[in-house]
Amino acid sequence: MTPVLPPKPSARPDRVSLWRYVKLFRQDILSAQPAKLYRAWMAEFRTPFFRSFLVNQPELVKLLLKERPDDFPKSDRIAEGLKPLLGNSVFLTNGEAWKRQRRIIDPAFEGGRLKDTFPAMRAAAEAAVARLEGRQGPVEIEEETSHAAADVIFRTLFSIPIEHEVAGKVFTRFRDYQRSQPLLNLAAFVPLPRWVPRFFRRGTRRNAAEIRALIEQLTAERMAAIKAGTAPDDLATKIMTTRDPESGSTFDTAEMVDQVAIFFLAGHETSASALAWALYLMALYPEWQEKVAAEAAALEDESFAAVSKLKISRDVFRETLRLYPPVPMMVREAACPERFRNRAVPEGAQMVLSPWHLHRHEQLWENPDGFDPARWQTENGKQCQRDAYIPFSAGSRVCTGAGFAMVEGPLILSMILRRFRIEPVEGKTPVPVAHLTVRSKNGIWLRLSPRQPKLF
Numbered sequence: 001m002t003p004v005l006p007p008k009p010s011a012r013p014d015r016v017s018l019w020r021y022v023k024l025f026r027q028d029i030l031s032a033q034p035a036k037l038y039r040a041w042m043a044e045f046r047t048p049f050f051r052s053f054l055v056n057q058p059e060l061v062k063l064l065l066k067e068r069p070d071d072f073p074k075s076d077r078i079a080e081g082l083k084p085l086l087g088n089s090v091f092l093t094n095g096e097a098w099k100r101q102r103r104i105i106d107p108a109f110e111g112g113r114l115k116d117t118f119p120a121m122r123a124a125a126e127a128a129v130a131r132l133e134g135r136q137g138p139v140e141i142e143e144e145t146s147h148a149a150a151d152v153i154f155r156t157l158f159s160i161p162i163e164h165e166v167a168g169k170v171f172t173r174f175r176d177y178q179r180s181q182p183l184l185n186l187a188a189f190v191p192l193p194r195w196v197p198r199f200f201r202r203g204t205r206r207n208a209a210e211i212r213a214l215i216e217q218l219t220a221e222r223m224a225a226i227k228a229g230t231a232p233d234d235l236a237t238k239i240m241t242t243r244d245p246e247s248g249s250t251f252d253t254a255e256m257v258d259q260v261a262i263f264f265l266a267g268h269e270t271s272a273s274a275l276a277w278a279l280y281l282m283a284l285y286p287e288w289q290e291k292v293a294a295e296a297a298a299l300e301d302e303s304f305a306a307v308s309k310l311k312i313s314r315d316v317f318r319e320t321l322r323l324y325p326p327v328p329m330m331v332r333e334a335a336c337p338e339r340f341r342n343r344a345v346p347e348g349a350q351m352v353l354s355p356w357h358l359h360r361h362e363q364l365w366e367n368p369d370g371f372d373p374a375r376w377q378t379e380n381g382k383q384c385q386r387d388a389y390i391p392f393s394a395g396s397r398v399c400t401g402a403g404f405a406m407v408e409g410p411l412i413l414s415m416i417l418r419r420f421r422i423e424p425v426e427g428k429t430p431v432p433v434a435h436l437t438v439r440s441k442n443g444i445w446l447r448l449s450p451r452q453p454k455l456f
Contacts, residue, residue, distance in 0.1 A: 006281060006323050006371050008360075009432050028433040028441075030328060030356060037354070039362040042341050052331075052350035053340070056358050058387040060340055064332055064351060066395035072332040074098075074397075075350055084208040085177065088255075089262035090400075100244050102400070104251060105259065108238040109400045114407055117235065118304040120155035121408055125415040127151055127161065132416070132448060138425045140443040142276040145412075146175065149272040152408055153264055158218055159232040170214045174264065177207040177436075212257055215264075219256045236260070265436065267401055270326035271408055273437040277324040278317055278413050280444045281371055283424045288373060289417060292316055293451065296418035299411075313410035315373040320409075321391035323371065325355035326437040330393060355390050356438070364388045420448040 009031040037043055041057040055061055064072045073094040086092055090101040107113075128148035132139070150171045151162035160167050219240075225231035226240060239259065243250050251259065282289040291312050298309035330353045338345040345351075360368045365388070366380045375381035392399035399405070416422075425447055430440035 003370065004284060005369050006284065007429055007431060008369060030432060030434050030438070033354075033357070037357045038360055038368070041363075042343070044343060050350065051346060052352055053343070053345060054352040054354055054357070055340070056354070056361055057341070058364070061353060061358065061390065061394075062387070064353065065390070065393060065397065069396050071335050072351055073335060075331040075333040084205050085211060086261050086265065087212070087258035089258040091262040091266065100247065100249075101255075101259070102396075103244050103246065104242050105239055106400050107242055108235050109404055111403065113235070113238070114403060115304045116233075117156040117404070118307070118407070120159070120234070121152055121411060122302065122415075124148060124151040124155050124161075125412045128412060129415050129419050132420065133450075135448060138428070138445045138447055141279050141446045142272065142439060142444050145275040145279070146268070146272040147171070148412055149268045149275065149408075150174075150264075152271070152412075153268045156404075157235045157260070157263060157267075158222065159234045159236075166214050166218055170211055170264065173207050173211045173214070174268070177204065177211065211264075212261060215260045216253065216257045219253050219260060223253055223256075235263075263401075266399060267404070269437050271405055273326040273439055274317065274320055274324065274405075274409055275412055276440070276444050277438070278320040278409065279416065279422060279446060280424070280430060281320055281323075282316070282413070282417060283422045283446050285371055286423075288312075288316060288371075289422065292414060293417040293421075296414035299414060299418060307407055307411065310410045310414050312373065313414045314406065315376050317406070317409040317413060318376055319371060319373040322359045322389060323369075324432060324438050325359060325391045327391075327393075328356035328434050328438050329354045353390070358388050358390065361388060419451060421451055423447045423449075 009028065037054060037056070040054075042060065043054045043056075045052045045054070055064065074092065082092065088097070090098060090105060093101060125148065128144065128151065131147065132144060147162060150167070154160050154162055154164065154167040154170075158167070162168060162171060219236075222231060222236050222240060226237060231237045236256075240251060240256055282292065295310060295312045298306045300306075301309075332351040332353065334345050334347055334349045334351055337347050359365070362368055365384055366375065366378070376385065392402040392405070423446065425445040428442075428445040430444045431442070432438050433441045
């Protein structure tokens with residue numbers, strides 16, 4: 001019997017016209033790429049306007065992200081699509097501005113702080129399970145995981161639940177923004193002159209402005225509470241009171257709005273994507289679902305110590321991030337001429353690193369398109385984890401919230417499977433597409449039934 005493979009978008013033919021490529025790209029960047037990228041070490045894209053190189057060779061990925069990151073800064077073209085929401089956040093900046101931002105932000109996410117934020121994270125997970133109680137018929141699980149991940153962010157960042165009026169408004173506006181704005185727009189690959197106006201899909205700029213106004217309200221209120229000595233000891237307070245060890249400066253309100261916007265994008269949108277796909281994979285592979293559900297008995301211990309016992313759930317979540325990396329592509333820019341794999345790489349060339357292709361590379365991974373959480377205990381899995389696994393990027397620009405995400409994801413996954421048995425809905429196979437993150441084209445539909453007896 002042929003094993004069931006997780007859904008994957010169909011690739012385009014190897015050769016298409018520039019016009020056809022642009023049209024496909026605007027629809028979805030994943031299906032716009034040719035199948036040969038799953039086995040190529042490097043690929044060059046040439047048009048009359050630009051040159052870009054997709055890099056899959058582990059040695060080159062390491063060079064760009066770990067060995068020489070200053071020579072390959074974040075491409076300014078990324079900001080073309082995301083600046084209306086993210087401003088000058090740590091996700092978009094380079095150089096000294098970025099280094100200062102990281103010096104202020106990183107201490108809030110150090111290991112000890114994870115233990116401090118865990119009660120709020122668990123409370124959000126329990127609230128997510130409660131919302132699923134009594135649901136009848138098929139459930140569109142992406143909506144539920146988005147709700148849960150947003151709740152985690154607001155509880156850990158601002159000590160407020162998603163039911164808070166402002167938090168609820170941010171969540172609603174962001175849900176609309178997410179569907180209207182791709183992670184990479186065409187400007188990431190086509191060097192438009194600065195005087196050419198940037199066009200966005202209807203509602204994108206308005207939603208971004210409304211989200212930022214709501215975040216500014218929360219930030220200003222927290223600033224006032226810090227000055228009054230009444231602020232809770234959460235992530236927002238930690239970040240807003242941390243001084244840059246070199247300059248002694250802190251974030252002002254405007255800077256904090258930029259950072260909260262990326263925390264919400266990185267901490268909510270990416271977690272929601274990964275958790276939804278993890279739940280679908282559990283429905284597709286019931287034998288693994290039962291393993292996670294059995295292991296979840298460890299959560300009778302409500303302390304942070306229980307997290308270390310969720311080993312199977314962690315491997316399932318890690319495998320989900322391999323197959324469905326929330327951020328499927330990252331773009332860097334060559335600051336000087338290079339020569340890679342006997343190809344001339346001109347200054348200014350766009351260097352595309354694609355977790356989507358690297359994580360499924362046919363020359364690196366055993367069973368690259370298959371779902372196998374046990375792979376992480378094999379020699380091939382361990383080697384690939386070191387050399388070809390970058391769901392949170394790598395090097396100095398690795399996501400500061402990676403550790404946070406690897407607690408949150410397995411925890412919520414285990415909490416849900418501890419209470420419910422889930423099954424796929426016939427005729428509703430999800431099709432991965434790239435919006436802000438890798439989502440399903442028409443949602444991810446699951447059927448939930450209570451496990452007996454009720455476990456909590």
